[in-house]
Amino acid sequence: MLKIDDINVYYGAIHALKGISVEVNEGEIVTLIGANGAGKSTILRTISGILKPRTGQIVFEDTNIAGMAAQDIVKLGISQVPEGRRVFANMTVLENLELGAYIRSDRKGIKEDIEKIFVRFPLLKQRSSQLAGTMSGGEQQMLAMGRALMSRPRLLLLDEPSMGLAPLLVKEIFSIIKEINASGTTVLLVEQNAHMALSIANRAYVLETGRITLAGDAKELAASEAVQKAYLGG
Numbered sequence: 001m002l003k004i005d006d007i008n009v010y011y012g013a014i015h016a017l018k019g020i021s022v023e024v025n026e027g028e029i030v031t032l033i034g035a036n037g038a039g040k041s042t043i044l045r046t047i048s049g050i051l052k053p054r055t056g057q058i059v060f061e062d063t064n065i066a067g068m069a070a071q072d073i074v075k076l077g078i079s080q081v082p083e084g085r086r087v088f089a090n091m092t093v094l095e096n097l098e099l100g101a102y103i104r105s106d107r108k109g110i111k112e113d114i115e116k117i118f119v120r121f122p123l124l125k126q127r128s129s130q131l132a133g134t135m136s137g138g139e140q141q142m143l144a145m146g147r148a149l150m151s152r153p154r155l156l157l158l159d160e161p162s163m164g165l166a167p168l169l170v171k172e173i174f175s176i177i178k179e180i181n182a183s184g185t186t187v188l189l190v191e192q193n194a195h196m197a198l199s200i201a202n203r204a205y206v207l208e209t210g211r212i213t214l215a216g217d218a219k220e221l222a223a224s225e226a227v228q229k230a231y232l233g234g
Contacts, residue, residue, distance in 0.1 A: 001026040001186055002047070002155060007056030007066070009046050016042045017053070018210045024155065024188050029181050031189040031197040031218065033231055034207035040190040041083055043207075044157045047188070048080045049073045060155070075103050079153035083160045083190075085144040089133025093124050096132050096143055100150030110150070117146040120176065138169040145176065149185075156180065158189045162196060174200055194231035198222040206231075 002024040009017040017039050024030045032040045045051045047058055049070035058066040065073050079100075088096050097117060101110045118125035121142045127135060132143055141161055148156060158177065162170040174196050181187050191197035198204055198218045206214035206227065214221060221227050 001061060002188070003057075003059045004043070004047070005057045005059070007046060007053040007058065009042055009051055009053050011042075016210055017046070020056075020210070020212060022205055022212070024186060026154075026186055027181075027184075028202045029177070029187040029189060029200055031191055031201040031204045032207055033191060033194040033197055033204060033227075035230075036192070037209075038207040039210040040207055041159050042210075044080060044159050044188070044190055047073075048078060048157060071103070074151055074153075077152075077154040078157065079148040079151045079155075080157040081141075081144045081148045081159060081161060083163065085137070085140045087132040087135075087140050087143050087147070089131065091132060092129050093132055093135075093143055094128045096147050097124075097150055100147035103151055113150055113152070117149060120179070121146055137164050138166070138173070141165065141169075141173055142176070145173075145180075149180070153185060155186045155188065158187060158191075160190060160192060162191060162193045170196060194227070195222075198227075198232075 004020060004022040006019050006021055007017055008019060020043060032043060034040055042051065046053055049068055052067045057064050060076060060078060063076060088099065097114050104110055123139060124142060124146055132140060161173050170193065177187060178200050189197055198221060201218035204218045204221045205212050
């Protein structure tokens with residue numbers, strides 16, 4: 001579904017991604033793990049068009065999207081839940097969800113999808129008229145995920161969904177990610193909680209300072225000594 005081929009990305013003079021190649025097959029959960037500053041979020045920002053690679057290709061379902069405008073990438077079927085949630089604080093929960101469907105004009109379908117989001121996240125239904133900025137971190141994370149799903153993505157990019165959440169909420173968010181995937185959405189997950197990420201992923205890539213150092217089956221990587229020492233406290 002997604003093939004990243006030898007991309008190089010720079011922040012000014014800083015070489016942030018060095019010849020990165022990643023593949024995501026339809027129906028998978030693929031996770032990128034690594035320390036802070038390894039380049040995980042930079043990969044997602046480059047896929048979603050916020051950053052432009054200097055060289056290399058990003059092919060999504062036969063279309064090279066490298067350098068394409070972010071809104072056009074959403075229209076193709078890729079949606080991102082950004083790090084830090086980034087909900088529109090001065091808008092209600094319902095308005096945030098409606099904004100997630102900004103590329104769509106099928107009012108009936110939008111209404112049906114909002115109802116589906118409310119079934120998946122009952123708490124959002126209770127808070128539909130509440131300002132998003134007044135909600136807790138966990139509630140905002142659910143809203144950010146719901147908002148991303150409103151564009152009906154075939155590929156969902158998740159950037160640090162567990163950041164700053166209590167352990168019980170982390171479990172809940174990860175079980176929701178599994179549900180979203182089971183209902184037909186492919187997931188590319190960036191996560192510092194390597195243990196949780198590897199427990200739900202099919203495959204994983206390990207990043208260190210802008211390069212991929214390990215890649216393979218998630219369960220095999222979770223069992224490897226190098227990953228356990230570096231990321232799982234083993």
